[in-house]
Amino acid sequence: MRYSQEHKLETRRRILYEASRRFRGQGSEGFSIADLMHDLKLTHGGFYRHFNSKEQLFAEALASAMQESHAKLTTGSDAKAPAAQLRVIIERYLSPRHWANPAEGCPLAALASEIPRQPRAVRAAFDQALKTYMDEIERLLPGKTRRERQRNFFVLFSGMAGTLSLARAVSEEQTRARLLHAAKEFYIQAFCQD
Amino acid sequence: MRYSQEHKLETRRRILYEASRRFRGQGSEGFSIADLMHDLKLTHGGFYRHFNSKEQLFAEALASAMQESHAKLTTGSDAKAPAAQLRVIIERYLSPRHWANPAEGCPLAALASEIPRQPRAVRAAFDQALKTYMDEIERLLPGKTRRERQRNFFVLFSGMAGTLSLARAVSEEQTRARLLHAAKEFYIQAFCQD
DNA sequence: TGTACATCAGTGAACGCGCGTTCACTGATGTAC
DNA sequence: TGTACATCAGTGAACGCGCGTTCACTGATGTAC
Numbered sequence: 001m002r003y004s005q006e007h008k009l010e011t012r013r014r015i016l017y018e019a020s021r022r023f024r025g026q027g028s029e030g031f032s033i034a035d036l037m038h039d040l041k042l043t044h045g046g047f048y049r050h051f052n053s054k055e056q057l058f059a060e061a062l063a064s065a066m067q068e069s070h071a072k073l074t075t076g077s078d079a080k081a082p083a084a085q086l087r088v089i090i091e092r093y094l095s096p097r098h099w100a101n102p103a104e105g106c107p108l109a110a111l112a113s114e115i116p117r118q119p120r121a122v123r124a125a126f127d128q129a130l131k132t133y134m135d136e137i138e139r140l141l142p143g144k145t146r147r148e149r150q151r152n153f154f155v156l157f158s159g160m161a162g163t164l165s166l167a168r169a170v171s172e173e174q175t176r177a178r179l180l181h182a183a184k185e186f187y188i189q190a191f192c193q194d
Numbered sequence: 195m196r197y198s199q200e201h202k203l204e205t206r207r208r209i210l211y212e213a214s215r216r217f218r219g220q221g222s223e224g225f226s227i228a229d230l231m232h233d234l235k236l237t238h239g240g241f242y243r244h245f246n247s248k249e250q251l252f253a254e255a256l257a258s259a260m261q262e263s264h265a266k267l268t269t270g271s272d273a274k275a276p277a278a279q280l281r282v283i284i285e286r287y288l289s290p291r292h293w294a295n296p297a298e299g300c301p302l303a304a305l306a307s308e309i310p311r312q313p314r315a316v317r318a319a320f321d322q323a324l325k326t327y328m329d330e331i332e333r334l335l336p337g338k339t340r341r342e343r344q345r346n347f348f349v350l351f352s353g354m355a356g357t358l359s360l361a362r363a364v365s366e367e368q369t370r371a372r373l374l375h376a377a378k379e380f381y382i383q384a385f386c387q388d
Numbered sequence: 389t390g391t392a393c394a395t396c397a398g399t400g401a402a403c404g405c406g407c408g409t410t411c412a413c414t415g416a417t418g419t420a421c
Numbered sequence: 422t423g424t425a426c427a428t429c430a431g432t433g434a435a436c437g438c439g440c441g442t443t444c445a446c447t448g449a450t451g452t453a454c
Contacts, residue, residue, distance in 0.1 A: 003397055003450080011397080027311055029223055032440055045443085046398040054441065102310070108360065113307045115363035116296070117221055123365050130364065151376035155357070158373065162356020163349070166302065169309035170324065171317050179352065182345035190384065197417080197430055205430080226407055239410085240431045248408065 012050045014040055020061035020068070024110040025103030028058055028118070058118070059125035065107040066129040070136060072104075086140045087192045093160045094184040099167055099176065108161035109168070142191060156191055159183070206244045208234055214255035214262065218304040219297030222252055222312070252312070253319035259301040260323040264330060266298075280334045281386045287354045288378040293361055293370065302351065303358035336385060350385055353377070 003011075018040055022031045033054060034044040051057045077088040092098060093106065102110045115126055134153050141156065143149035163183040167176045197205075212234055216225045227248060228238040245251045271282040286292060287300065296304045309320055328347050335350065337343035357377040361370045 008397065027308065029440095030311060033442085034440075042397095043399050044441090045400065048442070049397055108356075108363075109307065111307055112356070112359040112363055113303070113305055114221065117224060123363070126363060127365050151372065154360075154373045155353075155377050155380045158357040158360040158377065159349075159353035160356070162302075162306070162354070162359065163352040165306040165356065165359075166348075166352040169302075169306055169317070169320060171321050178345065179348045183349050183352065186349045202430065223407095227409085228407075236430095237432050238408085239433065242409070243430055 008050075011040075011042070015047065015050055016057070016060055016064055019057050020065040020107075021103040023058060023061050024065055024105065024107055028111070028114050055119055055121060059122045062107055062111070062115075062122065063125050063129040066133050068104075069106045070133055073106075074137075082140045083142070083192045087188055089137070089140070090156075090160065090184060090187050090192070094163060094180050094187075096177075096180065099164060099180060102168060106161060106164070108157065109164035112161055112165065142193070152191060156187060160187065202244075205234075205236070209241065209244055210251070210254055210258055213251050214259040214301075215297040217252060217255050218259055218299065218301055222305070222308050249313055249315060253316045256301055256305070256309075256316065257319050257323040260327050262298075263300045264327055267300075268331075276334045277336070277386045281382055283331070283334070284350075284354070284378060284381050284386070288357060288374045288381075290371075290374065293358060293374060296362060300355060300358070302355035303362070306355055306359065336387070346385060350381060354381065 015036070018036060022036060032044075033047050037044045037047055051060075073089045073092050074085070077085045080088070098105045115123060118126075134150065134157075137157075138146065138149045138153050141149040141152040143152050160183065163179060167179045170176050170179065209230070212230060216230060226238075227241050231238045231241055245254075267283045267286050268279070271279045274282070292299045309317060312320075328344065328351075331351075332340065332343045332347050335343040335346040337346050354377065357373060361373045364370050364373065
């Protein structure tokens with residue numbers, strides 16, 4: 001082999017990481033394989049030594065983005081009580097920083113409306129990633145039964161994703177700020193009471 | 195002129211209507227001008243007698259879809275009290291029917307994550323359409339001041355759009371049903387109390 | 389340890405296809421007289 | 422009212438471009454002996 005197996009894995013990781021940023025920042029059709037590889041100082045042909053298709057790349061990048069986003073929302077507040085942890089998550093999710101950086105943020109907000117039109121493999125990967133995401137966060141939500149907490153998870157996260165999505169769609173600075181602020185207050189009030 | 199001015203306007207209207215369905219159902223790049231015109235029993239060249247570009251078509255179709263969606267959500271409940279009218283809107287928005295028919299539904303849910311990546315003209319049209327939409331619905335929301343009602347409008351509508359979007363992204367039938375149901379109860383509880 | 393061969397990550401030209409847009413043309417109807 | 426000409430919605434071939442994917446090739450390193 002020309003390169004070590006380790007080198008190959010590292011290249012694959014770099015492609016996946018860059019792709020997961022680009023999919024979120026530019027959408028599923030907003031960049032080409034050639035673009036992507038060029039920015040990694042590689043040529044497009046080599047891509048297919050690592051992934052079967054752009055579709056497969058999207059599926060993996062989506063899952064990886066969900067994981068990354070989960071990590072960013074939860075790190076550093078492990079010691080706190082559930083309600084306080086959740087509050088941190090809400091504040092981070094609806095922050096100006098998250099608003100300004102779709103490429104490093106939640107894929108739900110960045111890609112939700114494109115997913116229903118994706119092929120089966122992508123959608124399956126999304127389902128799986130969402131399930132894992134929910135399983136890890138659900139325990140922070142209010143509710144006596146798991147079922148109840150899951151319902152709250154759905155309402156809160158789909159709501160916040162919609163808010164962030166709309167805030168990015170709106171051009172007017174002031175409207176954007178009001179939207180994020182209003183939602184933040186509302187969700188903290190609704191889900192962090194105890 | 196070969197065709198009357200009336201005929202021309204009618205053709206334009208047909209293109210716009212079909213486009214507004216297709217953009218919502220297939221996304222901003224999910225169909226071609228040739229596809230669109232073919233289904234209207236026309237050929238692609240003629241398109242440019244009515245619109246300057248696909249971009250302009252998207253801008254107009256977006257605005258028109260917002261209007262259509264507003265009409266669908268509000269018709270038939272004009273006589274009721276605000277809270278009851280709002281309840282009807284929430285129930286329609288989060289219904290299985292709306293879920294199943296993105297092409298005829300709210301463009302926020304169908305297209306939100308694509309809009310930030312659109313050119314200025316499209317985004318300006320969206321801003322304007324959203325403003326009109328809000329001005330027409332805001333009065334149904336709870337709140338003493340206009341400002342307060344607008345805040346509630348933002349929270350409710352971005353939340354519902356996110357919910358519908360996520361419900362369409364999820365493949366699993368049961369999850370989808372639970373998601374819509376949970377959000378419906380939650381929003382009625384939160385916004386229709388009086 | 390040294391040598392011959394095999395492997396395969398990466399290269400870059402090429403293929404095939406679809407798309408937005410342009411353009412010369414058609415011909416029925418509107419307009420000017 | 423009738424006639425000659427102008428207009429322009431609609432046609433369909435063509436242009437230019439970008440993209441996903443394929444493929445013959447390279448050459449450094451791994452492996453077999």
